[in-house]
Amino acid sequence: MSEIIDDGGVASAARAAMGDAVRARLDRNPMVHRIDTPHLEIYGRQDFLSAEECAGLRAIIDAGAQPSTLFSGSANAEYRTSHSCHLSPWEPLVETVTQRICAITGIAPEKGETLQGQRYTQGQEYRVHCDFFPVTASYWPRMLQSGGQRCWTAMIYLSAVEEGGETQFPKCEFMVPPVEGMILIWNNLDRDGAPNDYSLHAARPVARGTKYVVTKWFRERKWSP
Numbered sequence: 001m002s003e004i005i006d007d008g009g010v011a012s013a014a015r016a017a018m019g020d021a022v023r024a025r026l027d028r029n030p031m032v033h034r035i036d037t038p039h040l041e042i043y044g045r046q047d048f049l050s051a052e053e054c055a056g057l058r059a060i061i062d063a064g065a066q067p068s069t070l071f072s073g074s075a076n077a078e079y080r081t082s083h084s085c086h087l088s089p090w091e092p093l094v095e096t097v098t099q100r101i102c103a104i105t106g107i108a109p110e111k112g113e114t115l116q117g118q119r120y121t122q123g124q125e126y127r128v129h130c131d132f133f134p135v136t137a138s139y140w141p142r143m144l145q146s147g148g149q150r151c152w153t154a155m156i157y158l159s160a161v162e163e164g165g166e167t168q169f170p171k172c173e174f175m176v177p178p179v180e181g182m183i184l185i186w187n188n189l190d191r192d193g194a195p196n197d198y199s200l201h202a203a204r205p206v207a208r209g210t211k212y213v214v215t216k217w218f219r220e221r222k223w224s225p
């Protein structure tokens with residue numbers, strides 16, 4: 001019998017407390033900078049990974065890349081045109097990077113989904129979407145059982161891109177150009193723990209070059225796929 005209330009679309013004291021803890025930790029890290037935007041909690045830290053670590057992850061992604069799929073099920077050719085790769089948590093480099101992401105955010109490792117790699121070649125993009133789960137989505141009941149709402153996203157750029165490939169937050173009217181080794185961390189929820197529409201974002205099409213990222217999504221509870 002499940003004790004979990006189906007509350008992923010509204011304010012929640014537990015999700016708000018998780019936000020408070022992560023914000024407090026990031027705010028006191030002198031290497032981390034908050035991006036100055038009023039409606040979204042988003043932070044960056046340069047040189048989170050070394051050039052060697054980025055190259056190592058790019059090679060792993062190249063070896064395992066498959067056409068990206070969407071949560072809605074289909075491999076939608078229009079919407080998310082990149083290639084993705086679920087990175088083995090047993091790979092030593094993946095394990096190290098995962099531990100470091102958990103350390104900088106202070107989020108319990110058990111809440112983190114497996115690190116996912118993505119590669120965008122020229123013309124590829126990921127159109128505007130939310131990382132939190134809409135509770136009206138057909139997959140929400142499954143997500144509720146597998147750890148609940150997606151709260152924080154941590155994404156690391158593994159390459160610079162000659163042109164394009166920015167991560168755009170259209171409702172906040174800014175975008176972040178890829179910088180190799182930089183981590184971007186944002187809260188997909190508001191201060192009350194409800195989904196925040198200002199967190200909507202897109203990966204702008206790559207105009208020249210190849211973009212590589214790894215993304216880690218954190219759930220509100222233990223992730224149990």
Ligand SMILES: O=C(O)CCC(=O)C(=O)O
Nearest residue numbers: 131166167202203213215
């Ligand atoms: O590649 C990017 O800049 C964004 C990726 C993204 O939105 C995601 O993986 O959820």
Ligand SMILES: [Fe+2]
Nearest residue numbers: 129130131201
């Ligand atoms: Fe996303």
